[in-house]
Amino acid sequence: MTPESESHATDRLDDDDYPAYTMGRAAEMIGATPGFLRAIGEARLITPLRSEGGHRRYSRxxxxxxxxARELVDAGTPIEAACRIVILEDQLEEALRLNEELRRPAAGRTGGDS
Structure with missing residues (x-):
């Protein structure tokens, strides 16, 4: 392995979007079943990537x-509603992040435009 390829492999370990986990390992990590992962995939909450052999692979x-989603389902929320809630939470988090990012330059401005 060359230093460049070692660096690239390490970068993937830090990448939240790198599909590093098989379905079985992913289910184990979140305390769910592979069927639960398939169900939230069918509900379009997440879309796992596929390996060359066609196996589902999940990112962090x-x-x-x-x-x-599993927390919500365990609390009694129907899976379709749990998926919708998680989507809305994720969208809100992203909107708040973008809003904060856009406000930062404005806070540094001085001026007579206001």
């Missing part, structure tokens, strides 16, 4: 989303 980001 997808596992966080799946774990949140």
């Amino acid at each position: 980001y997808q596992l966080r989303i799946a774990a949140r």
Whole structure:
């Protein structure tokens, strides 16, 4: 392995979107069944990538989303509603992040435009 390929492999370990986990390992990590992962996939909450052999592969980001859905389902929320809630929570988090990002330059401005 060359230093460049070692660096690239290490980068993937830090990448939240890298599909590193098989269905069995992903289910184990979030305390769910493979059937639960298939169900939230069918509900379009997450779309796992496929390996060359056609096996589902999940990223850390997808596992966080799946774990949140599992919490809601365990609390009695129907799976379709849990998926919708998680989607809305994720969209809100992204909107708040973008809003904060856009406000930062404005806070540094001085001026007579206001």
